[in-house]
Amino acid sequence: MDNQLKRGLLDVCVLAAIKNEDSYGYRIIKDMKPYLELSESTLYTILKRLEAANMLTVRSIEHEGRLRKYYHITPLGLSRIAEFKADWEEILSIYRFITKEEEA
Amino acid sequence: MTKQEFTQELRNRLTGMPPGDIEERVSYYSEMIDDRMEDGLSEEDAVEGIGTVDSIVEHIMSEVPLTKLVREKAKPAKKHGAGWIALVILGAPLWLPLLIAAFAVVFALYIALWSVMIAFYAVVLALAVGAVVTLPAAGIYLSSGNPAGSLFSVGAGLILAGLAILFFIGCNAMAGGIVKLTGRALFGIKRSFIGKEA
Numbered sequence: 438m439d440n441q442l443k444r445g446l447l448d449v450c451v452l453a454a455i456k457n458e459d460s461y462g463y464r465i466i467k468d469m470k471p472y473l474e475l476s477e478s479t480l481y482t483i484l485k486r487l488e489a490a491n492m493l494t495v496r497s498i499e500h501e502g503r504l505r506k507y508y509h510i511t512p513l514g515l516s517r518i519a520e521f522k523a524d525w526e527e528i529l530s531i532y533r534f535i536t537k538e539e540e541a
Numbered sequence: 542m543t544k545q546e547f548t549q550e551l552r553n554r555l556t557g558m559p560p561g562d563i564e565e566r567v568s569y570y571s572e573m574i575d576d577r578m579e580d581g582l583s584e585e586d587a588v589e590g591i592g593t594v595d596s597i598v599e600h601i602m603s604e605v606p607l608t609k610l611v612r613e614k615a616k617p618a619k620k621h622g623a624g625w626i627a628l629v630i631l632g633a634p635l636w637l638p639l640l641i642a643a644f645a646v647v648f649a650l651y652i653a654l655w656s657v658m659i660a661f662y663a664v665v666l667a668l669a670v671g672a673v674v675t676l677p678a679a680g681i682y683l684s685s686g687n688p689a690g691s692l693f694s695v696g697a698g699l700i701l702a703g704l705a706i707l708f709f710i711g712c713n714a715m716a717g718g719i720v721k722l723t724g725r726a727l728f729g730i731k732r733s734f735i736g737k738e739a
Contacts, residue, residue, distance in 0.1 A: 462569065463576035477573050477591055478600040481566065501579070505572055 447475070449521045451483050452492060452514045459507045484508060492517055544574045547588045554598045557735040558605065559613050566601065602731050610734035654719060661712045668705035672698045 454465045469475050487493045492514035497504040548567050555563045577587035675698030682690035
């Protein structure tokens with residue numbers, strides 16, 4: 438798959454993983470596992486990128502005597518997901534057009 | 542490998558990056574290992590699942606900008622005494638021109654490399670132009686009642702065109718090689734900035 442496309446996809450996937458409730462690194466990877474394999478290193482880069490873009494915020498919460506980082510989606514992050522869905526509606530309709538041409 | 546050993550090695554290997562960055566990354570991987578263990582994995586398995594320190598360092602290096610590493614390296618270390626600083630300043634007339642010269646030499650070699658490449662492409666262009674020019678020449682020979690000359694022109698044109706195509710493929714491969722080599726060299730430079738000196 439095209440790298441640029443994959444990068445955009447992964448960003449939205451991670452946002453989707455924290456959309457309903459705050460989550461932490463290990464859980465994000467676990468939640469995404471049935472859909473796509475994501476390495477810890479890759480996730481780190483994505484989280485950093487999303488934080489820099491103000492699409493999520495980070496806070497450390499104590500858990501079992503240690504600190505765990507929780508990621509929280511911002512309104513900007515939510516609008517990114519909405520934007521992604523709208524884009525893909527469009528792409529899907531183009532896809533349907535392309536495959537229809539093939540069948541004919 | 543225990544978590545302690547893993548984080549220690551990672552910290553060592555990342556020396557050269559800004560300390561804040563190192564701590565953040567180490568605590569990130571450390572949290573991952575803790576969460577894996579909490580999920581029922583043994584310490585050994587949890588560390589193993591994260592991947593080797595090598596692969597992690599490789600990944601980090603591929604995305605940390607070179608400028609960041611250089612900036613960190615350029616920061617004066619605290620251990621340097623007044624004598625060392627004085628030496629650096631007094632020695633500037635000596636080492637500064639040498640450093641600039643060294644950079645200039647590397648830069649010049651690189652430019653020279655690409656100049657050769659451009660020259661090769663010029664050869665390709667010359668061959669192609671030669672091939673094209675044989676066509677009207679063949680026409681002129683034919684119209685002036687010289688079929689042998691015309692045939693010779695067409696043949697020469699075909700040979701030139703063939704050579705042009707062959708050379709073009711070779712040139713592209715070479716240019717691609719140089720681009721790849723440049724990438725490798727940049728990666729090597731990054732690598733030299735990171736990690737503890739043995």
